Amino acid sequence: MKAKMLAGIIAVLIAGSWVGNILYYRSGQLQEPLFMNHEIVTASKGGMVDLFYLQNKNAGKKVTAIQIESLPTLRFDLTEWQSFSHQTFIHAAGHAEGDLQPGIYTEATVYYNEGLPKKVPIGMIEVKDGEGEGNGALNFNSSGGSSDGSGFLSGRLRRDVVVEEVETSISDKYKPLLTYELKALMPGAGELDPIRLPESFPQGTSLRVDYRWGEQDPAAGLPTVFKPWITIRSRASDGTERIDTYLIQFSLYLTEAQVRAVVRMEAKP
Numbered sequence: 001m002k003a004k005m006l007a008g009i010i011a012v013l014i015a016g017s018w019v020g021n022i023l024y025y026r027s028g029q030l031q032e033p034l035f036m037n038h039e040i041v042t043a044s045k046g047g048m049v050d051l052f053y054l055q056n057k058n059a060g061k062k063v064t065a066i067q068i069e070s071l072p073t074l075r076f077d078l079t080e081w082q083s084f085s086h087q088t089f090i091h092a093a094g095h096a097e098g099d100l101q102p103g104i105y106t107e108a109t110v111y112y113n114e115g116l117p118k119k120v121p122i123g124m125i126e127v128k129d130g131e132g133e134g135n136g137a138l139n140f141n142s143s144g145g146s147s148d149g150s151g152f153l154s155g156r157l158r159r160d161v162v163v164e165e166v167e168t169s170i171s172d173k174y175k176p177l178l179t180y181e182l183k184a185l186m187p188g189a190g191e192l193d194p195i196r197l198p199e200s201f202p203q204g205t206s207l208r209v210d211y212r213w214g215e216q217d218p219a220a221g222l223p224t225v226f227k228p229w230i231t232i233r234s235r236a237s238d239g240t241e242r243i244d245t246y247l248i249q250f251s252l253y254l255t256e257a258q259v260r261a262v263v264r265m266e267a268k269p
Contacts, residue, residue: 044129053090077092077095108122145249151212152209156205177213182232184207
C-alpha cells in the first residue's frame with residue numbers, strides 16, 4: 001500500500017514538473033512575430049529602409065515576406081541579426097529597385113509561413129523627395145560609428161560660409177536620446193575645437209559632428225530603431241542658403257533580459 005502511495009506521489013510530482021516546464025516554455029514564446037518601433041527617414045532616390053522584428057526560434061509563425069503597399073519597388077531581404085534562448089532578432093533590409101513615393105508610412109503587410117498576411121504597425125517611415133543631399137557647402141570626407149552608440153561624420157568647406165544651424169530629423173519625443181556637437185578645424189590650426197553657432201568659416205575649414213546615442217528605457221515599451229538625418233545649414237557670401245544632409249548611424253542590439261521583458265509585455269492582456 002505504501003509503495004503504491006509513493007508511486008502515486010512520484011507520478012504527481014513528475015506530471016507537475018512536466019506541466020510546469022510546458023507553462024514556462026510557453027511563457028517565453030511570442031504569439032506571433034513582433035516588429036519593433038521604427039523612426040526612419042530616407043530619400044526617394046536610392047532609399048533604404050531597415051526593419052527589425054522578433055520571432056520565435058522554433059515553434060510558431062515565421063515571417064516569409066514584407067511589403068509596404070505604397071512602396072512597391074521596395075524589396076526586403078530577411079537575415080538573422082541576433083539569436084536568443086527562445087527568439088531570433090531578424091533584420092529586414094529594404095532596397096528600392098526604383099524611386100520611392102514621398103510620404104509617411106506607418107504599417108507593412110507581413111506574409112507568414114502559416115495563415116493569412118496581416119497589416120502590422122511599424123512606427124514611422126518618412127520618404128523625402130530627392131537624394132538626401134542639398135546644395136551643400138561641404139565636401140564629405142568620412143563617417144564612422146561604434147557599438148557603444150558613438151559616431152562621427154566630417155567634411156571640408158568648399159566655400160566661405162556662415163554656419164547657422166545643425167539639426168536632426170529625430171522627433172521631439174526621442175531627442176534626449178541623441179547628443180551631438182559640431183567642431184571645426186581652421187586651415188593651419190592644430191586641433192578640432194567645439195563651436196557655437198552662428199559662426200563664420202573660410203573655405204578649407206574642416207567640420208566634424210560627433211554624436212552619441214543614449215540607452216533606451218526598457219519601461220518605455222518596444223525598442224525603437226532610428227535612421228535619422230543630420231542637417232548642417234549655412235549661408236554663402238552671396239546670401240544663398242547651403243544645406244548638407246547626412247545619415248546618422250544607429251544599430252540596435254538587444255540583450256536576453258530585454259527580449260524576455262518584451263515577450264512578457266506582449267503577453268499581458
